[in-house]
Amino acid sequence: MSKISLSSHLDLECLFQLHHKSVNLELSDTSRNKILTNRKYLDAVLADTDRLIYGINTGFGALHNHVISKTDLNQLQENLVLSHACGMGEEVPVEIVRWMLLLKIQSLSLGYSGVQLETVQRLVDSYNFGCIPVVFKQGSLGASGDLAPLAHLSLPLLGRGKVRYNGVVCEASDVLIELNLKPITLGAKEGLALLNGTQFMSAYGVQVLLKSYRLSYLADLIAAISMEAFLAHKQPFDEALHLVRAHKGQIKTASRIREFLEDSPSMSLPRQTVQDPYSFRCVPQVHGATKDALEYISKIIVTEVNSVTDNPTVFESLDQIVSGGNFHGQPLALALDHLKIAMAELGSISERRTFQLLSGVRDLPLFLVNNPGLNSGLMIPQYTAASIVSANKQLASPASVDSVTSSNGQEDHVSMGANAAVQAYDLVNNVETILAIELFSASQALFFRNDKCSPFVQNFVDTFRKHVGFVSKDELLHDHMKNALHFLQTIDIDPSLLLE
Numbered sequence: 001m002s003k004i005s006l007s008s009h010l011d012l013e014c015l016f017q018l019h020h021k022s023v024n025l026e027l028s029d030t031s032r033n034k035i036l037t038n039r040k041y042l043d044a045v046l047a048d049t050d051r052l053i054y055g056i057n058t059g060f061g062a063l064h065n066h067v068i069s070k071t072d073l074n075q076l077q078e079n080l081v082l083s084h085a086c087g088m089g090e091e092v093p094v095e096i097v098r099w100m101l102l103l104k105i106q107s108l109s110l111g112y113s114g115v116q117l118e119t120v121q122r123l124v125d126s127y128n129f130g131c132i133p134v135v136f137k138q139g140s141l142g143a144s145g146d147l148a149p150l151a152h153l154s155l156p157l158l159g160r161g162k163v164r165y166n167g168v169v170c171e172a173s174d175v176l177i178e179l180n181l182k183p184i185t186l187g188a189k190e191g192l193a194l195l196n197g198t199q200f201m202s203a204y205g206v207q208v209l210l211k212s213y214r215l216s217y218l219a220d221l222i223a224a225i226s227m228e229a230f231l232a233h234k235q236p237f238d239e240a241l242h243l244v245r246a247h248k249g250q251i252k253t254a255s256r257i258r259e260f261l262e263d264s265p266s267m268s269l270p271r272q273t274v275q276d277p278y279s280f281r282c283v284p285q286v287h288g289a290t291k292d293a294l295e296y297i298s299k300i301i302v303t304e305v306n307s308v309t310d311n312p313t314v315f316e317s318l319d320q321i322v323s324g325g326n327f328h329g330q331p332l333a334l335a336l337d338h339l340k341i342a343m344a345e346l347g348s349i350s351e352r353r354t355f356q357l358l359s360g361v362r363d364l365p366l367f368l369v370n371n372p373g374l375n376s377g378l379m380i381p382q383y384t385a386a387s388i389v390s391a392n393k394q395l396a397s398p399a400s401v402d403s404v405t406s407s408n409g410q411e412d413h414v415s416m417g418a419n420a421a422v423q424a425y426d427l428v429n430n431v432e433t434i435l436a437i438e439l440f441s442a443s444q445a446l447f448f449r450n451d452k453c454s455p456f457v458q459n460f461v462d463t464f465r466k467h468v469g470f471v472s473k474d475e476l477l478h479d480h481m482k483n484a485l486h487f488l489q490t491i492d493i494d495p496s497l498l499l500e
């Protein structure tokens with residue numbers, strides 16, 4: 001298994017590699033030295049001064065004016081983790097918690113959080129051993145860090161809480177014994193460093209961003225397949241048309257569609273209509289706008305995963321410990337809301353193409369089935385797509401416009417970015433299902449065209465049909481739809497194609 005050293009900037013390509021490859025993490029010598037130096041400085045400050053430093057020798061939130069004695073500083077940090085582990089609801093998916101672990105390690109490894117090297121190394125060991133904490137979806141306001149989720153992420157350090165290990169949920173204490181490890185004794189400031197931060201939001205953000213790039217590519221390809229099936233015009237994809245508007249995503253989408261349809265026999269056939277519906281004609285403009293949105297969102301998320309987001313921040317080189325608000329999730333909340341809207345549109349226009357394919361026009365049979373009337377054909381998969389599109393409209397409502405005062409008024413504006421993150425995850429998965437239904441419909445339609453497609457499209461459709469074949473009469477369609485979805489989820493796509 002390959003190793004990756006968390007000592008430098010994690011760019012989008014690196015995040016794709018981490019997503020697709022099994023790797024072990026390690027701390028670079030640079031990170032180790034930064035962590036050790038930073039901690040040594042913090043210990044020296046605490047030994048030589050009686051000044052109040054938020055969260056280190058004071059209480060938290062509305063309790064910030066309560067002074068904590070030096071003899072209780074370690075207990076303060078353990079109490080913080082235990083009292084803040086208040087997550088509820090469903091468990092966070094394992095792949096998201098793995099991202100949370102990695103991103104927390106990355107943030108702490110930058111050497112501004114005042115933590116012990118032992119603590120960061122234990123997080124690295126947890127990742128490498130596949131010892132994944134059980135975390136819950138509900139509980140973060142996305143402002144003073146993702147407090148509740150990160151508390152659950154941190155519990156196993158203390159030998160508390162539960163973990164998934166070898167595919168089974170276990171008591172963290174039992175797994176530590178099996179791995180011959182002892183619980184960590186948190187030093188001053190460490191609990192706060194672990195709980196403050198945006199790693200819950202960021203983890204969801206990374207996961208949905210990478211999937212969104214994948215679905216953006218697939219949406220272009222499936223739209224091209226639908227164009228073949230619908231005998232759509234190719235003129236709206238001419239390069240000259242898009243250069244005079246010059247949005248990057250629009251140009252890229254049109255170029256990609258032209259590549260997919262290269263040497264297509266159907267594109268040279270005479271057309272019976274002058275124009276296509278918008279869901280075909282405006283694919284570059286709609287899909288392209290989503291691409292442009294993803295480019296902006298990726299900048300926000302990549303910046304965040306390479307940032308220090310706990311509080312206070314320890315600057316040994318400046319001889320300062322600065323209390324501020326880097327844990328506030330507003331940048332992520334706005335970006336994730338933007339992602340929700342942009343990706344919802346890919347689903348919305350996809351469902352409209354499915355609707356057009358089923359409408360009994362352009363010499364295609366009504367509902368894409370022989371003997372319609374006796375057979376309902378693909379009538380109801382479109383209903384399913386429409387219901388999911390409607391659900392996505394509700395999920396796409398911005399979470400970031402809401403705020404609820406907490407901590408007795410001390411934390412009086414919160415981002416709700418955690419809600420945006422969970423909604424984005426559900427919404428993007430929904431888009432994948434909508435696209436699977438369009439692919440199922442377009443493949444079915446092409447049977448009635450005798451498969452006069454471009455070589456690229458034909459190869460893709462032939463591969464798909466090994467999983468989902470022709471529906472000649474009414475049968476149980478749920479299984480076909482599940483197979484179509486599984487095909488999209490598992491088909492291998494070179495990440496370099498997604499980032500072009």
